[in-house]
Amino acid sequence: MITNEFWLDRWKAGQIGFHKEGVHPRLIEFWPILPQRSQVLVPLCGKSNDMIWLAEQGYQVTGVELSSLAVVQFLGDNDLSYETHQEGELKIHTVLDLPLRIVEGDYFLFSEDNFDACYDRAAMVAMPESKRADYVAHTLSRLSPTASTLLISLHYEGDKQGPPFSVDEQSVMTMWGNNIQKIASEDLAQTNPQYKEGNYQFFNETVWRITP
Numbered sequence: 001m002i003t004n005e006f007w008l009d010r011w012k013a014g015q016i017g018f019h020k021e022g023v024h025p026r027l028i029e030f031w032p033i034l035p036q037r038s039q040v041l042v043p044l045c046g047k048s049n050d051m052i053w054l055a056e057q058g059y060q061v062t063g064v065e066l067s068s069l070a071v072v073q074f075l076g077d078n079d080l081s082y083e084t085h086q087e088g089e090l091k092i093h094t095v096l097d098l099p100l101r102i103v104e105g106d107y108f109l110f111s112e113d114n115f116d117a118c119y120d121r122a123a124m125v126a127m128p129e130s131k132r133a134d135y136v137a138h139t140l141s142r143l144s145p146t147a148s149t150l151l152i153s154l155h156y157e158g159d160k161q162g163p164p165f166s167v168d169e170q171s172v173m174t175m176w177g178n179n180i181q182k183i184a185s186e187d188l189a190q191t192n193p194q195y196k197e198g199n200y201q202f203f204n205e206t207v208w209r210i211t212p
């Protein structure tokens with residue numbers, strides 16, 4: 001059962017194989033050009049460096065993350081000065097030198113809306129099936145009617161039990177609605193040595209754009 005405790009324990013144990021040094025190449029390749037200062041939401045952000053890249057492009061970035069350890073590591077690793085205040089059950093960490101906030105707490109308690117864009121890497125696929133459709137609906141409710149989302153999903157065949165969970169293309173399209181477009185796909189079992197060893201028949205990483 002994937003509970004909040006599960007994630008907090010993973011951070012405590014340092015089991016964060018999902019974290020990547022550097023910026024995800026698909027983000028750089030496929031992020032849409034948006035007006036400066038557009039508000040970008042990064043749900044379940046971990047300590048992803050992708051947020052730094054987005055903030056450096058001039059967007060106002062808001063990451064949401066459950067684990068205080070992830071937040072502390074993100075701020076420390078990137079040597080960021082910040083101020084913190086409490087809003088209800090959420091802690092808001094506002095970075096002083098970059099247009100970036102990390103909201104610490106349960107994403108399902110995060111109710112700000114009207115974001116111009118959303119970046120989901122390893123967030124939807126971190127959610128167990130029982131919560132996944134709620135996660136997508138909650139995310140869509142945070143976005144403005146004209147918002148653009150870049151989503152990276154995984155679909156694989158093999159012994160692995162998630163997270164990351166395998167989510168097939170039909171399920172992705174059903175959850176995110178009609179305005180979804182597949183823009184790239186790569187079978188990591190063919191191209192990436194880490195997955196080649198994993199005995200997968202396929203391990204597809206697919207990039208989607210969701211626009212109004």
Ligand SMILES: C[S@@+](CC[C@H](N)C(=O)[O-])C[C@H]1O[C@@H](n2cnc3c(N)ncnc32)[C@H](O)[C@@H]1O
Nearest residue numbers: 007018044045046048065066106107121122126
């Ligand atoms: C697979 S990691 C992905 C992190 C990040 N997106 C990345 O690309 O490195 C999923 C993250 O979601 C966080 N998380 C899980 N459930 C959450 C929730 N309900 N609210 C906020 N964060 C959550 C976990 O602590 C973990 O850091």
